[in-house]
Amino acid sequence: MDKIKTYLKRFGAIMAQPVIATILGLLVGAVFIIASDENPIEIYQTMFSRSFLSPYYLSQTLTRATPIIICGIATAAAWRAGYINIGVEGQMITGSFAATLAAIYIPLPGPLLLIVSILLGMLAGSIYASIVSVLNMKFGSSIVICTLMLNYVANYIASYLVSYPFMDPYGDGISLVTQTIPESVQFVKLSTTNNLSIGIIIAAIVVIAFYFMERKTVFGYESKMTGFNPNFAKYGGVFERKVMLKTLALSGAIAALAGICEIYGSKYRYTDNMFTSASFAWTGLMAALISNLHPIGIFFTSIFLSGLQVGGQAIQRTSSIPIQMATVIQSSITLFVSAKLGVQFFSKWRKQKKQEPAKPQESKGGAETV
Amino acid sequence: MRKAIKKVVAAGLAMSMLVLATGCGSSAEETTAAATEAAAEEAADTEAAAEGEATEAAEDGALPGEGVTVALISDVAGTQVFVLDMIAGLEAAAEKYGFDVVIAECPDAAAYEDNARAVLEEGADLIIGGSWQAGDAINKLATEFPDRADYALVDSTVEAENVKCIAFREQEGAYLIGKIAGMVTDDDAELFGAIHVSQGPSSFKWRWGYMEGVKSEKPDAKFVFNYVGDYNDPAKAKEYAIQQFEQGCQFINSAAAGGDKGTFEAALENGFYTSGQDVDLTDPENPYIVTSQIKDTYATMVYLMDQYFGDWNTENETLGIAEGAIGAVYVTHESENPRTDRLTDEDIALLKETADKIASKEIDLSVVPAEETYEY
Numbered sequence: 001m002d003k004i005k006t007y008l009k010r011f012g013a014i015m016a017q018p019v020i021a022t023i024l025g026l027l028v029g030a031v032f033i034i035a036s037d038e039n040p041i042e043i044y045q046t047m048f049s050r051s052f053l054s055p056y057y058l059s060q061t062l063t064r065a066t067p068i069i070i071c072g073i074a075t076a077a078a079w080r081a082g083y084i085n086i087g088v089e090g091q092m093i094t095g096s097f098a099a100t101l102a103a104i105y106i107p108l109p110g111p112l113l114l115i116v117s118i119l120l121g122m123l124a125g126s127i128y129a130s131i132v133s134v135l136n137m138k139f140g141s142s143i144v145i146c147t148l149m150l151n152y153v154a155n156y157i158a159s160y161l162v163s164y165p166f167m168d169p170y171g172d173g174i175s176l177v178t179q180t181i182p183e184s185v186q187f188v189k190l191s192t193t194n195n196l197s198i199g200i201i202i203a204a205i206v207v208i209a210f211y212f213m214e215r216k217t218v219f220g221y222e223s224k225m226t227g228f229n230p231n232f233a234k235y236g237g238v239f240e241r242k243v244m245l246k247t248l249a250l251s252g253a254i255a256a257l258a259g260i261c262e263i264y265g266s267k268y269r270y271t272d273n274m275f276t277s278a279s280f281a282w283t284g285l286m287a288a289l290i291s292n293l294h295p296i297g298i299f300f301t302s303i304f305l306s307g308l309q310v311g312g313q314a315i316q317r318t319s320s321i322p323i324q325m326a327t328v329i330q331s332s333i334t335l336f337v338s339a340k341l342g343v344q345f346f347s348k349w350r351k352q353k354k355q356e357p358a359k360p361q362e363s364k365g366g367a368e369t370v
Numbered sequence: 371m372r373k374a375i376k377k378v379v380a381a382g383l384a385m386s387m388l389v390l391a392t393g394c395g396s397s398a399e400e401t402t403a404a405a406t407e408a409a410a411e412e413a414a415d416t417e418a419a420a421e422g423e424a425t426e427a428a429e430d431g432a433l434p435g436e437g438v439t440v441a442l443i444s445d446v447a448g449t450q451v452f453v454l455d456m457i458a459g460l461e462a463a464a465e466k467y468g469f470d471v472v473i474a475e476c477p478d479a480a481a482y483e484d485n486a487r488a489v490l491e492e493g494a495d496l497i498i499g500g501s502w503q504a505g506d507a508i509n510k511l512a513t514e515f516p517d518r519a520d521y522a523l524v525d526s527t528v529e530a531e532n533v534k535c536i537a538f539r540e541q542e543g544a545y546l547i548g549k550i551a552g553m554v555t556d557d558d559a560e561l562f563g564a565i566h567v568s569q570g571p572s573s574f575k576w577r578w579g580y581m582e583g584v585k586s587e588k589p590d591a592k593f594v595f596n597y598v599g600d601y602n603d604p605a606k607a608k609e610y611a612i613q614q615f616e617q618g619c620q621f622i623n624s625a626a627a628g629g630d631k632g633t634f635e636a637a638l639e640n641g642f643y644t645s646g647q648d649v650d651l652t653d654p655e656n657p658y659i660v661t662s663q664i665k666d667t668y669a670t671m672v673y674l675m676d677q678y679f680g681d682w683n684t685e686n687e688t689l690g691i692a693e694g695a696i697g698a699v700y701v702t703h704e705s706e707n708p709r710t711d712r713l714t715d716e717d718i719a720l721l722k723e724t725a726d727k728i729a730s731k732e733i734d735l736s737v738v739p740a741e742e743t744y745e746y
Binding site for chain 1: 446472473474475476477478479480481483484485487488489491492502503505506526528529569570571572575742
């Protein structure tokens with residue numbers, strides 16, 4: 001009985017933070033909604049019923065969450081080892097572009113082509129990430145700066161390739177897209193009305209696999225140690241450079257998988273700027289940071305964040321609130337969740353209340369106004 | 371001492387509350403005043419519309435579009451006249467036919483399909499894609515759900531046969547701009563500039579028409595092109611314009627969407643000629659904007675909706691000068707702003723003749739060559 005009680009208490013403590021943060025975020029958002037002459041309760045009702053609470057929109061949210069979850073894991077893979085990889089976007093573009101081209105141009109039978117093209121894509125992503133480790137080992141260049149800058153390199157190279165050599169001149173020939181990938185490699189769909197595919201299952205598998213790798217394997221332990229204290233890890237016999245190479249390559253491969261799931265699962269072709277404009281990688285990074293790099297946390301945070309985006313679109317569509325305002329509402333919720341202000345503010349306030357009974361009148365007055 | 375401070379703070383708070391309260395009061399009054407005004411205007415408009423539709427209304431007892439929902443999947447409007455005009459055109463048509471309008475602005479590449487699927491789920495009867503990025507989403511929906519709604523796409527073309535695609539022959543307007551550029555510059559001018567949003571096939575349409583137009587006046591002309599890389603970056607457009615001017619361009623065609631303002635500013639400061647795009651951007655304060663290329667999305671939307679409630683078919687169309695959707699200010703479209711002295715009446719007569727020739731295909735610009743094969 002006691003065990004259950006402590007368990008519930010712990011669960012409550014974990015959940016309190018995001019819930020309070022969300023409520024604070026909603027309150028701030030309400031100010032903006034009132035400023036645009038709408039009823040906040042109605043707006044929030046649309047926002048949540050059209051992102052989480054009905055099956056159609058939930059599957060839309062999950063579709064959008066798929067690449068975000070995997071990007072979050074890719075970020076966590078590198079960050080927990082102390083390598084600040086903010087180049088997930090670039091690795092995602094390189095990897096998925098390579099996989100798309102492989103799927104279009106390599107003549108292989110269906111299932112084999114699926115596996116080969118995905119592996120090639122992941123290889124491309126990990127090689128792209130490894131450029132950074134090589135630069136760091138040879139010249140001591142900063143991993144943060146290199147990974148960030150290589151995002152632009154990847155996006156502009158892909159942009160050139162999709163504008164000229166690999167452009168599909170269908171229609172009137174002005175769309176910057178590659179050909180569609182053959183039907184045999186497209187992911188099986190889980191829904192008839194929208195794009196939810198087995199990509200979400202792949203994302204879940206990645207989360208679980210990463211969870212076990214982190215806790216049960218030598219590599220997972222070594223990279224975690226390096227993250228906690230590189231000197232200690234070195235002293236304990238961890239070969240740091242090897243860990244860096246492996247970690248960044250793994251991160252790049254997972255990032256590539258994120259892009260592949262988006263293309264194979266819902267878009268079926270590479271479109272210019274498709275990952276940068278949707279900023280999957282950055283949302284994934286945010287999810288990873290909010291949940292302290294914990295894989296299960298990343299899974300749910302990503303779904304929450306993508307739900308906010310889907311709900312934001314619904315607000316713009318169905319009310320007079322302009323898209324910019326919808327983004328402000330989205331961001332204010334995200335801000336509170338990510339700033340972890342909620343709990344700290346709340347506990348500080350409670351502490352103060354406990355300390356203050358010496359001056360009963362003032363604190364009472366304070367409590368009433370709050 | 372502490373008490374004094376408290377008093378001051380309290381007084382300050384009270385003051386600010388008062389200011390806030392009065393501020394709110396006046397703004398509330400203003401908004402209500404504005405609202406009543408708007409309502410009055412609307413009433414007048416609907417009256418006018420009702421009169422126009424009186425015959426139809428008398429027969430049916432209701433407008434033909436009642437109960438119909440039309441959704442537009444567009445780029446984020448912001449200050450982009452191209453999108454804003456499209457929305458305005460659709461809303462004007464809605465007033466005429468009485469259908470409901472849903473505008474879904476898409477902030478990112480994934481949102482086009484998300485929104486398109488969502489509006490279909492929410493019961494839209496006609497889904498219009500408003501840019502090439504919406505093309506894929508519309509194409510997929512039209513293939514997957516041919517019976518659940520009607521589909522249309524503006525400014526691009528896709529494969530699905532049940533999508534009504536309306537594209538534009540922008541090169542025809544660009545040709546006129548190029549010809550004007552050749553006319554307003556000095557006789558020895560050789561270098562002509564242009565500032566675009568991005569390289570690639572969609573801007574080559576414009577560049578090709580422009581180059582052909584300039585060459586019809588100045589056969590030895592050379593060209594400089596720069597690409598801003600963003601639909602809304604006046605600062606960068608201005609820098610490029612100044613660079614091109616320093617290289618010797620007397621005319622710089624601005625086709626940088628929201629960036630055009632930057633080019634115009636540079637033109638006013640440095641004294642070179644320029645032109646805008648999409649709508650009439652000539653300005654009595656800035657005599658260097660000698661013309662503006664027209665791409666009339668307002669009329670296009672009205673035309674599309676007239677078809678939808680009249681004789682609906684899904685045959686693809688391209689609109690150009692002949693259809694009145696493309697053109698140039700002072701040539702095919704009049705302007706209330708005064709014309710520059712560099713364009714004489716003879717020039718205008720010649721330009722109008724050229725426009726007629728393009729419309730009648732005597733000067734055939736309907737096929738744009740591939741960029742790789744075109745030499746300039």
